[in-house]
Structures are given as structure tokens and as C-alpha cells.
Amino acid sequence: MKQKIYSTLTLLLLLTLSITTLSFGSEPKKAENFKLKDYNGKEYQLSDFKNSKAVVVMFIATQCPVSNAYNSRMAQLFQDYKGKGVTFLGINSNKQESIDEIKEHAKSNKLDFIILKDLNNVVADKFNASFTPEIYVLNGNSEILYHGRIDDGRRESDVKNKDLRAALDEVLSGKTVSVSETKAFGCSIKRVN
8 A cells, every 4th residue: 555655656746847847848048148259350249139139140160061051041041131130140169260261251152240250169068059050049038949950951952941041030920930949960060179
């Protein structure tokens, strides 16, 4: 009899813990504020963009062929959404890519959005970013609304799902992002340690 009571109590305790975990798990994750300089030495921090309808944080690279395959798409996304209250922040966290290289790469690929250098990959570590390109869409409160890929095809001709566009369109329409997580793919971020 005691065994049955203990089993029932254990089951109830586990059920209670499960429900508690589920309710806490529904809260959106928040990005920590950060401060970085762009390739011209101008300093920005994430909180500067709290009045944006959305902030797209893109971990990108100059030497990664996958990230480079997305250059024209990133440039087009910026052009299509910049007038709609969306801020784009490119972040380069690769240890071997210099500020001069980032500046030249941005110019030659018409990447007109802000690109920041993440020395010592501090911001990549805060976001737990692993790839270039890897995307995070935040609201003005720095809550992460979307995390993952730009779309599902390295070659533009293979794209079936434009995940980032879909997420931005839902955010701008005041809707909840229906697909908030996709699998990012690309080159690994080359960290200092």
C-alpha cells in the first residue's frame, strides 16, 4: 500500500514539474545587449535599435562560400525591408577576417547595412551562433522571434522556403512567427578559442 502511495505521489510530482517547465518554456528568449564597432570605427549597441519593428542580426563572413552565396539575397532583403522599420545588423565574428577585408567585402557586394566586427567572438558566444550565415530576428525588446537560416537553398534556384522573409512579414503584420526555428547551415564561425 505504501509503495502504491509513493508511486502515485512521485507521478504527481513529475507531472507538476512537467507542467511548470512547459509554462516557463513558453517565454521568449531575450538577446543580451551588446556593443560593437563597425568597419569605420563607429560604435553601436543593440539597444540603439529598440524602436525598430524588427532587428535582423546576421552572422556573416567574407571568406565562407555559403555566406557569399547569400550576398545578393542579403543585399536585396535589406533593400526590401529597410523602409518598413526593420534594422539589419551584420556581425562578423571570424578571427581571421580583418576589418579592412570586411569593409572591402561589403563595398564590393553592395552590403549597405551596418556590419560590425565581433572581436574575440563575444557576441557570437552570447547568441550561441555557430554558422555563417545564421540569423536572429528580434523585436524592440530584444526578444528572439526567429532563429535559423535565410532560406532553404544555398543556390537561389533551389529555394523553396524563404524563411526569413516569411518571419519578417509575420512580424510586420503583427502576427506570431509561425516557424520560429529553422536549421542554419553554412561555414562554422572561426573562433579565437
